[in-house]
Amino acid sequence: MLIREFTDADWPRVWEIVAEVVRAGDTFTYDPATTAEQAYDIWVERPPGRTVVAVDGDRVLGTAKMGTNRPGPGSHVATASFMVAAAARGHGVGTALCRHALDWARGRGYAGMQFNAVAESNHAAVAIYRRLGFEVVGTVPGAFAHPTLGRVGLHVMYCAF
Template sequence: MLIREFVDQDWAQVWPIFAEVIRAQETFTYDPAMTAEQSYDMWVEPPPGRTVVAVDGGRVLGTAKMGTNRPGPGAHVSTASFMVAADARGRGVGTALCRDALAWARARGYAGMQFNAVAQSNRSAVDIYRREGFEVVGTVPGAFRHPTLGRVGLHVMYLEF
C-alpha cells in the first residue's frame, strides 16, 4: 500500500468511498444527501492543507484530509479526517493514513492534532487514535444520531506533539 497526494483523477474512486461512508451515517456528521461536487469541495483541502489517498496498485483503498484545525490563535493545532472503503477495513489502511497525517503535521511544526467529532460508537477509529497516542479530552453526550444505536456521544480527541 502506498499513501500519496490526491490528484483530481482520484475523485472517481474517492467519491464512492465518501458516498458510502456518509450515507451509512455511522461515523461522520456530514449530510448524507451531499452531491459529489459538494463532497469534493468539503473533502479536498486546498494548500496549505493536504489530501491523500491510500492505494494498492491502481485501487484507492482510503483517503485522508488534513490541515489547520482553527484559524488565528488556534492555528498551531492541526486536524485530520479519514475514510476507508468498507472492503478494505481491518487491513491497516486507517492506521497508515493516521500515521501519515501525524507525520505531516509534525513536519509542519504544529503543536498537536485535534479531532473535533469522533463518534463514540466508532470503536475502530477510537482504538486506532488511542494506539497512536490520542486521548479523549471530552465527550458531548448524545451529539451524534447513529442510525441503529440512537444518540451516542461525540468525542473530542487530542494528541500533543
C-alpha cells in the first residue's frame, strides 16, 4: 500500500468511497444526500492542507484530508478525517492514513491534532485513535443521529505532540 497526494484524476474512485461512507450515515456528520460536487468541496483540502489516497496498484483503498483545525489563535492545532472503502476495512488502511496525518502535522510544527466529531459508536476508529495517542477530552451526549442506534455521543479527541 502506498499513501500519496490526491490528484483530480483520483476523484471518481475517492467519490465512490465518500459516497459509500456518507450514505451509510453511521460515522460522519455529512448529509447523506451530499452530491459529488459538494463532497469534492468538503473533502479536497486547499493548501496548506492536504488530501491523500491510500492505493494498492490502481485501487484506491482509502483517503484522508488534513489541515488546520481552526484559524487564528487555534491555528497551532491540526485536524484530519479518514475514509476507507468497505472492502479494505480491517487491513490497516485507516491506521496507516492516521499515522500519515500525524507525521504530516508534526512535520509542519503543529502542537497537536484534534478530532472534533468522532461518533462514539465508531468503535474501530476510536480504538485506532487511542492506540495512536489520542484521548477523548469530551463527549457531546446524543449529538450524532445514528441510523440504527439512535442518538449517540460525539467525542472530541486530542493527541498532543
